[in-house]
Amino acid sequence: MTRQTLLSTCLLLSLAGLTQATAWPAYQDDDEHATAAVEHPPHTRAPGEIDVSITADDWVRAPGEDWFETMAEQFPDRFSYSEEAAEYTDEDGVGEGDFEGGWIDAKGEYVFRYDIEEDEFAYWQKISAKRLTSGRTLFVQYCASCHGFTGDGYGRSAQHLRPPPRSFHQSNFKFTHVIAGNLPSDDALTELILNGLDGTPMYPWALQDNQVRDIVQYIKTLSPPERGWRDVYAEIADVVDIGEDPFANDPAAGAERGAEVYHLRGCYNCHPGYLSPDEIAGIAGNPPRDDFTYPKIVPDSGYEVLGYAVSILPPDFTWHTIRRGKTASDIAHTVAAGIGGAGMPQWKGSISDEEIWAMGHYVRSLIDDYHGQPAKRAAFMATLRN
Numbered sequence: 440m441t442r443q444t445l446l447s448t449c450l451l452l453s454l455a456g457l458t459q460a461t462a463w464p465a466y467q468d469d470d471e472h473a474t475a476a477v478e479h480p481p482h483t484r485a486p487g488e489i490d491v492s493i494t495a496d497d498w499v500r501a502p503g504e505d506w507f508e509t510m511a512e513q514f515p516d517r518f519s520y521s522e523e524a525a526e527y528t529d530e531d532g533v534g535e536g537d538f539e540g541g542w543i544d545a546k547g548e549y550v551f552r553y554d555i556e557e558d559e560f561a562y563w564q565k566i567s568a569k570r571l572t573s574g575r576t577l578f579v580q581y582c583a584s585c586h587g588f589t590g591d592g593y594g595r596s597a598q599h600l601r602p603p604p605r606s607f608h609q610s611n612f613k614f615t616h617v618i619a620g621n622l623p624s625d626d627a628l629t630e631l632i633l634n635g636l637d638g639t640p641m642y643p644w645a646l647q648d649n650q651v652r653d654i655v656q657y658i659k660t661l662s663p664p665e666r667g668w669r670d671v672y673a674e675i676a677d678v679v680d681i682g683e684d685p686f687a688n689d690p691a692a693g694a695e696r697g698a699e700v701y702h703l704r705g706c707y708n709c710h711p712g713y714l715s716p717d718e719i720a721g722i723a724g725n726p727p728r729d730d731f732t733y734p735k736i737v738p739d740s741g742y743e744v745l746g747y748a749v750s751i752l753p754p755d756f757t758w759h760t761i762r763r764g765k766t767a768s769d770i771a772h773t774v775a776a777g778i779g780g781a782g783m784p785q786w787k788g789s790i791s792d793e794e795i796w797a798m799g800h801y802v803r804s805l806i807d808d809y810h811g812q813p814a815k816r817a818a819f820m821a822t823l824r825n
């Protein structure tokens with residue numbers, strides 16, 4: 440390439456960037472906003488032998504119709520609905536000329552596609568090589584020491600960590616407040632990473648928004664074929680909606696109601712019970728298991744590191760530090776969504792939102808009253824064993 444053509448190519452490229460930037464100004468997933476590579480001081484740099492560059496774009500599952508509807512309201516020039524968004528044809532040309540309606544992204548980042556093998560239509564998102572390289576660079580720098588350079592959950596410091604760092608090859612998540620069984624939306628995953636998980640080595644990450652966005656996009660591409668974000672049947676969901684807190688003005692009333700609901704709904708089958716056996720029998724109709732003041736371990740959870748299934752202890756709220764429990768709202772959202780793979784059921788839909796909020800306040804009150812106060816806690820627990 441001569442110097443002349445090189446210069447004009449650069450000019451063309453930057454012009455292309457310019458028109459794009461003016462056409463789609465504020466969209467947050469715009470590739471223009473991928474974090475630019477910066478020179479880091481030696482102590483924060485990824486190990487030299489680790490390759491962070493990704494040269495090809497990649498495709499992962501995108502959220503469904505609802506998400507596009509919201510986006511189309513915000514960016515009407517970019518997203519439009521078409522009756523002929525995806526063409527259905529199998530290898531022999533059967534169904535040629537048949538179409539399925541769906542959303543079209545003028546920018547081509549999102550597409551609605553027909554999968555011949557699975558006979559299924561789905562939305563997919565293209566993640567650019569540039570964004571992936573940024574995401575991988577940040578991941579290697581900040582996350583890989585625990586989650587592993589390939590994201591398998593077996594980083595250099597993973598061996599002695601309990602709970603073990605998550606393997607991103609599983610695409611299972613516990614605390615994103617998304618109904619168990621769905622994949623978390625970008626927002627839900629971002630919020631989790633910024634929050635961290637209390638009582639574990641997974642700290643709240645003080646990264647810039649764009650950096651977390653890039654990491655999140657990269658993490659999605661760690662799903663193995665036909666799993667997680669590469670699964671044509673996967674559903675991506677937002678944080679579960681349980682409305683406004685009915686006890687916002689009277690948390691004590693919430694906690695009192697929650698004590699009843701907690702024991703009525705059998706939370707003490709896994710977690711401890713926190714009333715006397717007689718009181719529990721009065722509420723639930725049956726006395727609790729003999730060892731009801733101790734949690735009951737879930738032996739083989741759905742969480743694996745290198746094929747080793749991790750056993751998980753349901754927390755005793757008066758003793759253990761829970762992962763996302765700073766507020767009654769955090770707790771209520773976890774209870775509503777359930778903890779997929781850990782055996783904790785989803786409660787949204789099977790009991791009322793009011794009951795869910797009440798338990799959020801109750802669990803929070805147990806933490807406030809006894810957590811970190813061993814003598815007070817021991818005295819309280821002693822009163823429970825009839």
Ligand code: HEC
Pocket residue numbers: 578581582583584585586600601602603604605611612613614615628631632636639640641642644654762
């Ligand atoms: C010091 C070790 C450590 C580092 C560094 C670390 N994590 Fe974690 N991470 C963990 C552990 C341990 C867990 C599992 C916690 C659990 O299961 O309760 C976890 C869990 C997660 C989860 C799963 C949450 C869920 O709801 O299931 C995500 C997502 C995550 N980490 C992302 C990241 C990202 C992104 C980074 C880098 C910015 C990072 N982690 C850095 C230790 C770490």
Ligand code: HEC
Pocket residue numbers: 613614701704705706707708709710737751752753754760761762763764770773774778781782783784786798802
């Ligand atoms: C079948 C067993 C089971 C039942 C029933 C159950 N849980 Fe859990 N729960 C678990 C397990 C296991 C964990 C720990 C997950 C982990 O840390 O990986 C957990 C964790 C929690 C947490 C802590 C979340 C965090 O941020 O660390 C809360 C709060 C909770 N459960 C509330 C409840 C309430 C309220 C009920 C009743 C409505 C309930 N659970 C019923 C198994 C159960």
